[in-house]
Amino acid sequence: MPLLDLGAAIAIGLSYxxxxxxxxxxxxxxxxxxIVNIGLEGLMISGTVMGAWGAINWGPxxxxxxxxxxxxxxxxxxxxxxxxxxxxxxxxxxxxxVVALGLARFLSQLFFGSxxxxxxxxxxxGTIDIPLLSSLPAGLGRAFQDMSPMTxxxxxxxxxxxxxxxxxxxxxxxxxxxxxxxxxxTVGVRVVPxxxxxxxxxGLLAGLSGAFLAIEVNALYQEGQTQGLGFIALAALIxxxxxxxxxxxxxxxxxxxxxxxxxLGDAPIIGVLPDQFVRxxxxxxxxxxxxxxVGRVQPPAAAGKAYEGTGGT
Amino acid sequence: MALATRPEAPPMxxxxxRRLRRPWIDAMVVQAVAVVAAVAFTGLVGSAIILSYGESPxxxxxxxxxxxTSRASDVARVLEQATPLIFSALAVSVAFKAGMFNIGxxxxxxxxxxxxxxxxxxxxxxxxxxxxxxxxxxxxxSMIWAFVPAILKVKTGAHEVVTTIMMNGISVSLVAWALLxxxxxxxxxxVDLRSDRFPESAVMPPLAPALxxxxxxxxxxxxxxxxxxxxxxxxxxxxxxxxxxLGYEARAVGASPGSAEAGGISIGATQLKVFLxxxxxxxFVGLNYLxxxxxxxxxxYETTLGFTGIAVAFLGRNHPVGILLSALLFGVxxxxxxxxxxxxxxxxEITVILEGLLILSVVVAxxxxxxxxxxxxxxFIRQVEGETRAAA
Numbered sequence: 011m012p013l014l015d016l017g018a019a020i021a022i023g024l025s026y027x028x029x030x031x032x033x034x035x036x037x038x039x040x041x042x043x044x045i046v047n048i049g050l051e052g053l054m055i056s057g058t059v060m061g062a063w064g065a066i067n068w069g070p071x072x073x074x075x076x077x078x079x080x081x082x083x084x085x086x087x088x089x090x091x092x093x094x095x096x097x098x099x100x101x102x103x104x105x106x107x108v109v110a111l112g113l114a115r116f117l118s119q120l121f122f123g124s125x126x127x128x129x130x131x132x133x134x135x136g137t138i139d140i141p142l143l144s145s146l147p148a149g150l151g152r153a154f155q156d157m158s159p160m161t162x163x164x165x166x167x168x169x170x171x172x173x174x175x176x177x178x179x180x181x182x183x184x185x186x187x188x189x190x191x192x193x194x195x196t197v198g199v200r201v202v203p204x205x206x207x208x209x210x211x212x213g214l215l216a217g218l219s220g221a222f223l224a225i226e227v228n229a230l231y232q233e234g235q236t237q238g239l240g241f242i243a244l245a246a247l248i249x250x251x252x253x254x255x256x257x258x259x260x261x262x263x264x265x266x267x268x269x270x271x272x273x274l275g276d277a278p279i280i281g282v283l284p285d286q287f288v289r290x291x292x293x294x295x296x297x298x299x300x301x302x303x304v305g306r307v308q309p310p311a312a313a314g315k316a317y318e319g320t321g322g323t
Numbered sequence: 324m325a326l327a328t329r330p331e332a333p334p335m336x337x338x339x340x341r342r343l344r345r346p347w348i349d350a351m352v353v354q355a356v357a358v359v360a361a362v363a364f365t366g367l368v369g370s371a372i373i374l375s376y377g378e379s380p381x382x383x384x385x386x387x388x389x390x391x392t393s394r395a396s397d398v399a400r401v402l403e404q405a406t407p408l409i410f411s412a413l414a415v416s417v418a419f420k421a422g423m424f425n426i427g428x429x430x431x432x433x434x435x436x437x438x439x440x441x442x443x444x445x446x447x448x449x450x451x452x453x454x455x456x457x458x459x460x461x462x463x464x465s466m467i468w469a470f471v472p473a474i475l476k477v478k479t480g481a482h483e484v485v486t487t488i489m490m491n492g493i494s495v496s497l498v499a500w501a502l503l504x505x506x507x508x509x510x511x512x513x514v515d516l517r518s519d520r521f522p523e524s525a526v527m528p529p530l531a532p533a534l535x536x537x538x539x540x541x542x543x544x545x546x547x548x549x550x551x552x553x554x555x556x557x558x559x560x561x562x563x564x565x566x567x568x569l570g571y572e573a574r575a576v577g578a579s580p581g582s583a584e585a586g587g588i589s590i591g592a593t594q595l596k597v598f599l600x601x602x603x604x605x606x607f608v609g610l611n612y613l614x615x616x617x618x619x620x621x622x623x624y625e626t627t628l629g630f631t632g633i634a635v636a637f638l639g640r641n642h643p644v645g646i647l648l649s650a651l652l653f654g655v656x657x658x659x660x661x662x663x664x665x666x667x668x669x670x671x672e673i674t675v676i677l678e679g680l681l682i683l684s685v686v687v688a689x690x691x692x693x694x695x696x697x698x699x700x701x702x703f704i705r706q707v708e709g710e711t712r713a714a715a
Contacts, residue, residue, distance in 0.1 A: 048484055087683060097690045100424055100484065101637065105682050108634045111627065112675030119670040241488040248485075286500035293489040297471075301481040 019273035027265030033243035036215030043208025049106030051240025057220025062231035081217015387659025405654035411632025427487025429629030430494035432608035438464025462606035469602025517621035547615035
């Protein structure tokens, strides 16, 4: 196999890892607080369109910030529906996704004068080369050149997230709300604000991830550019057993699966397949992984269940 | 639990004899109020958006209404838009009743269009047989596509929301491959990828001649026999859900899997069967476009009908009658888009925003209604019990 292509494939895989990992971490916060968030895809979509708009007008930092904040605001719809009104989590999440499709068309028309895409060349960060790794021989160095700084940030996020979940008051309370809200309530901690913050974090991270996709990866907003990555992030979350470090493994796996059709289409074995079948690989990998793992992992005990509570907290 | 701990539960004062309505009447009233409240909320927020553009909400709403109802051809266009949405929403709702989310209608109908095209182009049959065979081929293709997530759910517990979305992704590539290879027309006069034009025997006839409205409904409004078929499908789904054993089992599994299993119902077998029926319904979604409009299968096929179907199903409370009404409403909004684009300075996507607002508010309103209803039922039962005790 030409190693140059392998290097390029790894580089693309790392971009997709960033998208899947950020979104997956969002899902993790939400589900650990007890709210299943199948609307991640929709939250990402809001991040793509708002992020691209922000970056075109005020540069990449503003773009990513606006994308993240718009994801957060949009996720509040999910929080109000599921936490306050106790609507079924999946129903609400599905509605978020359906509404996002229309909302993105509306906003895109408003911002870019076209319902389906922005102009290309959205300003982004400069890329960086990782010292040493980027000079690996035989084309492998390609994997670590021209990397978005966001990818490094995504990798680094695992530490504060683990710390927050295991060592901070907020993290422990958040998890208790997802495992046993009744007990949380009994010790005098309000469940509702915890679940709101879990969903808010999921919106923030999914929106950021969408903005990263539009600004850093594609350099344009395009309808449908999220390609189900929000759902793949959910799959990575299941595969990662709702743990930040194992989620990273799942996100790497699915991220590289995304890269196969883009860069390894003519590798041995894969090269025999028609192009369109190679494109199915990421989806098939996801289905197989989910089907193989789902019985052997343990979701947060109270995830998906409405907390009826007493006295409105 | 929640009811028992309600603070105002202590011994009911016997004095004011407020006769509560029968639960089913009550249910209808509460739900109607919920729908009206959701529509009103949407109208208000929508008005605020329209006002921010400096347009008059009343004018926009009346434009949408006039564009979709003033002439027979407008109504025909509304029905044309509603037809695939009815099938799509029925597919979603059947699965939903059995506790499953078929987010894969999108992929299922795309594959159905592909298999229908194979039957239309490759088979040479007399018209009486050909059209039904094409429709069956669509159903079969969609059912195969629905079978994969269904069997994975039953056998491994893989959640159908994730697997159906992945199947959607696969279907796009599969169809692209089919259009590039076996189905590609030999006619080189086209820039875009497409199949051969379908023979006359595989084309869905328009409905207008049968209604005697040929002169009023132009052939550009593709209202075909699939619309009455969609009405029939509503009736069939209603019958299936509420008058057959499978429907009963499906609703039992959807309402409470534990109780259903304790009652001797096999959850897996029921969900598998229901999901296949859902897939079969999804097979019809692309047919009005394929057989009644385009007459060939090309890369620019209609998409997102499966996702819109989810919205239609939720708005219609997953009930066949509700679905019919909400599909018509979506048809009006689709048609109204043209009116908005012609008569106002608003972006035509404003109707999409209205749809989104409506769905969000309706989902919340229904949930509130459900809770109000539960509370009232409990009150009703308490009252009846009290009366019985007093009589004894």
